[in-house]
Amino acid sequence: MRNWPLTGLRVTTPRLELRMPSLDDLDRLADRAAEGVHDPDVMPFIVPWSEAEPQERVLRTVQYHFTQWGTWTPEEWVCAFAVIFEGEVVGTQAIAATEFAVIREVTSGSWLGRRFHGRGIGTEMRTAVLHLAFEGLGARYAASAAFADNHASVAVSRKLGYRDDGIQFHSRRGEPVTTLRLRLAREDWVARPGFEIHGLEPCLPLFGATPTPAPPDR
Template sequence: MDAWPLRHLVLRTPRLELRPDDDEGLFELVEVAKEGVHDPAEMPFSVPWTDRLPDDHGFSMLQHYWRLRAKFAADDWMINFLVRFDGKVIGSQGIGARDFGMLREVETGSWIGKRFQGSGLGTEMRVAVLQFAFDHLGARIARSGAWLGNHASNRVSAKLGYVHDGTISVAPRGERLEHVRLRLDEANFVRPEWNVAVDGLDECLPLLTS
């Protein structure tokens, strides 16, 4: 068995390719983030990592993704997929779980470079990991969340079948914000006409579904 079988995992949609992060791809991701992810006047993330980019040039961003990779365990894992469009990294799509073998629940989170927003690519990459979770891992529930004012993200969630599951308060810039918690049961997933293609999964399954 490969020491890091995730390096062979790949998800493909009609327009996108998603692979677990590697260092070369992360450096591309940093450059995408530097070009802009959201309106600077707003902070859609519970951790204000985009505010640090002008000062640390992406150093803390790299540390975050390295930390997730380093603490990967069968009972507590997170895969950060680098999303590529026309061969170029455009954003990040994460999926993770704790005690997946017992709970069969996953959590997702994502972001996409501002210049790629508005063309359905964000929806397509989220559908990719939802199909991966439900159809290939055997998940029953997918959880996510978004800032209450992030109307685009919340519209996408509603379109895919998510329902509100309460709220949580955060203060990423020292001011209180409401984040909506979202839940999607497999039976309620509104699927597109296409199916994600998954390669390199077999050796990963013991790490993901134990």
């Protein structure tokens, strides 16, 4: 779409494609939400949207993406991708920022259909948006947070080089729970082979970003 260049933005990895979801992608993403995204005995999200009935999860999933598109500004944005694995929409991976042009920091969030857990997809899709943030947008930092007992999310962060950045507390199901804050600095980021960004340049003004200077001739 010429007047909304984000529709052409993609990040590809050795196994995945991350793209701004089409309406068909949203249908399939909503199906994953209805199927379930985690064990019902645990709650990994600060906003417990996944506890709703399947049909309500479908509606919330679609509305979330419509809301992010409709409220996007260069000063505040959430870039929520559909994640494609072996031709199937398996989950969503987002990065977000406020005043990115000044602060140069992104945060991330994601969920993955439960039946796709345990295949390393979560790590690969987080790596993809970090590649976009650091290599494409010129971010200085990437921040993340997870409940202390969300071992899978914390393990992904540590594997990718995040460092501890303090704690805070939230209410979960009526009980206090510790949240770990983690931070990855640009100098600690290690680019991985096989990760590529497509269609970014026309999107840069929407992110509050500028083109990365070309390396000097040798």
